[in-house]
Every structure is written in C-alpha cells, then in structure tokens.
Amino acid sequence: MSSVQQLQATVDALAAKGKGILAADESSPTIAKRFDAIGVESTEEKRRAYRSLLLSTPGLGEFISGVILFEETLGQCDDNGVPIPELLVKQGVVPGIKVDKGKISLEGGELGDEITVGLEGLAERLDGYKKQGARFAKWRDVYTISQHTPSQLAIDENAKVLARYAKVCQEAGMVPIVEPEVLMDGDHTMEQCAKVTEAVQHAVFQALVQEGVTLEHILLKPNMIVPGKDCAKQATPEEIAHETVKILRRTVPAAVPSIHFLSGGLSDEASTEYLNAMNQIGRHPWELSFSYGRALQHPALVAWQGDAANAKQMQAALYKRARLNGTARYGRYTPDLE
Numbered sequence: 001m002s003s004v005q006q007l008q009a010t011v012d013a014l015a016a017k018g019k020g021i022l023a024a025d026e027s028s029p030t031i032a033k034r035f036d037a038i039g040v041e042s043t044e045e046k047r048r049a050y051r052s053l054l055l056s057t058p059g060l061g062e063f064i065s066g067v068i069l070f071e072e073t074l075g076q077c078d079d080n081g082v083p084i085p086e087l088l089v090k091q092g093v094v095p096g097i098k099v100d101k102g103k104i105s106l107e108g109g110e111l112g113d114e115i116t117v118g119l120e121g122l123a124e125r126l127d128g129y130k131k132q133g134a135r136f137a138k139w140r141d142v143y144t145i146s147q148h149t150p151s152q153l154a155i156d157e158n159a160k161v162l163a164r165y166a167k168v169c170q171e172a173g174m175v176p177i178v179e180p181e182v183l184m185d186g187d188h189t190m191e192q193c194a195k196v197t198e199a200v201q202h203a204v205f206q207a208l209v210q211e212g213v214t215l216e217h218i219l220l221k222p223n224m225i226v227p228g229k230d231c232a233k234q235a236t237p238e239e240i241a242h243e244t245v246k247i248l249r250r251t252v253p254a255a256v257p258s259i260h261f262l263s264g265g266l267s268d269e270a271s272t273e274y275l276n277a278m279n280q281i282g283r284h285p286w287e288l289s290f291s292y293g294r295a296l297q298h299p300a301l302v303a304w305q306g307d308a309a310n311a312k313q314m315q316a317a318l319y320k321r322a323r324l325n326g327t328a329r330y331g332r333y334t335p336d337l338e
C-alpha cells in the first residue's frame with residue numbers, strides 16, 4: 001500500500017458509520033487524578049491492569065473504531081501477555097497514540113495563554129510508534145477563555161504547531177487528529193465560546209493549508225459550543241447542536257472527512273445527547289462523531305474501583321456508553337435508552 005492509500009484506509013476505518021474513538025491517552029498526572037477520585041493509587045501496573053481490562057471489553061469494535069493510547073500503554077501487554085496494539089487489532093479497532101508533550105505558558109502572551117509542545121524529534125518518535133502498531137496520532141492545543149485570553153498570539157502560534165504536527169504525521173503515513181480545545185472552564189457565555197472557537201478554527205485551517213496538509217487525511221477533534229461551566233445561563237441540547245453546527249459550517253472545509261468531538265467535562269449523558277442532536281439536524285458534509293475520554297470511561301472507572309473482580313461490570317459500563325454514542329451517530333438516541 002502506498003502512503004496515501006494507508007492514510008485513506010485509516011481515515012475510512014476511523015470515520016466508520018455508527019462508531020467513534022475512545023480516548024484512553026491520559027498522561028500520568030491526569031490518570032492519577034482520575035484514579036484518585038476512586039481511591040486507587042496510580043502505579044504503572046494499575047494503569048496497565050485498568051487499560052487492559054477496558055480494551056478487552058467484548059464487542060468493543062462494534063462501536064469503537066479507534067483508541068488513542070498514551071505512550072506507556074502502547075508498550076504494555078494485556079492480562080494474557082498480548083501487546084495492547086495487537087489486542088486492539090484483534091478487536092477490530094485501530095490503535096492511535098497521543099504525541100504532544102503537554103503545554104507550557106506562552107512567552108509573550110497574556111497571563112493564562114498556553115502553547116502545546118512536542119515537535120522536537122517528532123518524526124523519529126512517529127517511526128517508533130508506527131513500528132509498535134500505531135496508525136494515527138493526536139495533538140491537543142488548549143485555549144482558556146477569560147477577559148484577555150486567548151490572545152491572537154496564542155491562537156496563531158498554537159495553530160502553527162498543530163499544522164506542523166499534522167504535516168509531519170502525514171509524511172510518516174499516520175493520520176493526525178487535530179485537536180484545538182477551547183475549555184469549558186469559566187463563566188463565559190455560549191456566544192463567547194462560539195466567537196473564540198470560530199477564531200481558533202479559522203486560524204487552524206489557515207495554518208493547515210499553509211503547511212500543505214491534505215485535509216482529506218486529517219480528523220478534527222473540536223469542543224462543542226457550550227456556555228462556560230459557571231455561566232448562569234445554560235443552554236438546551238438543541239441550542240448547543242445548532243450553534244456548534246453553525247460554527248463548524250463556517251470554518252471546517254467539506255474536504256475534512258470526519259469530526260470527532262471531545263467531551264471536555266460534559267456529563268456522560270450530555271455528551272451523547274448533544275452529539276445526537278447534531279446528527280438529527282441532518283445532512284452534513286462531514287461525519288459527526290465522538291472521541292470521548294471521560295464521557296466513555298467515567299462509568300467504567302467507577303464500576304472498576306481498582307479491583308479485577310469488577311471486570312464484568314466495568315466492561316458492561318464501557319460497552320453501554322460506546323453503544324449509546326454509536327446510536328447518537330445516527331441521531332437515534334433517546335434518554336430512555338439509558
């Protein structure tokens with residue numbers, strides 16, 4: 001297969017109807033926070049045990065097209081000694097890898113502006129990840145809404161690194177997930193979220209085009225347009241769906257095959273309901289799908305409690321959320337399915 005055919009095959013698999021992506025790529029500090037919430041200490045073995053059980057869920061591949069792994073997991077084995085990427089392939093799921101190295105504060109920006117790092121040595125790292133079985137990658141830029149942020153500098157500089165990352169991935173035959181996340185933290189309105197997200201997406205696509213990235217071979221992972229967590233005026237699923245689709249139509253070229261939302265702190269049910277509402281709006285130029293971390297894993301994590309004896313309940317919890325989000329891909333979800 002040529003490199004272009006490889007990219008196309010990966011895109012086709014990830015964007016498959018009725019399926020979406022499971023983000024299981026929490027960095028060590030983030031997974032420690034999630035484990036802490038259920039009173040489990042985060043050791044390398046506990047992380048392996050948790051992710052091994054999660055990814056062995058029977059029938060996972062019915063609704064999950066790809067899984068984003070953290071570097072540590074890519075090199076680990078499941079409880080039967082099978083390398084995790086191999087386990088995923090057996091499940092009919094494409095293995096992916098988070099490749100950014102987190103964010104630092106942006107020199108010359110406003111207080112609170114950040115920039116994502118990790119371009120150095122990326123091509124060599126991708127080579128290694130590919131040998132380990134990864135077929136796609138993820139890089140996340142983060143924008144905080146406040147009175148002075150994100151600054152135009154933060155928007156432009158993050159767009160540039162995201163585009164550079166995407167280019168390097170495509171050259172390595174890996175499909176890049178392009179993730180510009182405007183955070184829900186704060187008391188900003190839905191209109192402010194829409195305005196910032198629109199500016200961010202414009203800059204990202206301008207940079208992607210300038211960098212020569214093939215839009216047909218990327219996946220976009222954006223936030224939905226929602227009011228800040230602490231905003232007094234919350235919104236209905238229909239309002240969120242309409243506003244999100246409106247901003248996407250303004251900014252995302254039809255050449256992009258598929259859009260996979262992050263859940264960003266939305267509840268399990270809300271993430272499903274909003275995706276469903278968008279797919280009900282009707283024909284879109286792109287697939288509208290999911291790439292949820294918390295919204296898929298949260299009930300599984302709670303059921304697990306750090307104990308392998310709870311494997312069945314844990315896997316049932318993940319399977320259920322995957323199935324319901326798969327249903328939302330067709331706009332056929334209703335809350336009574338919960």
Ligand code: 13P
Nearest residue numbers: 023262263264292293294
């Ligand atoms: P959440 O769905 O928990 O926001 O995680 C998705 C993700 O991969 C963020 O980079």
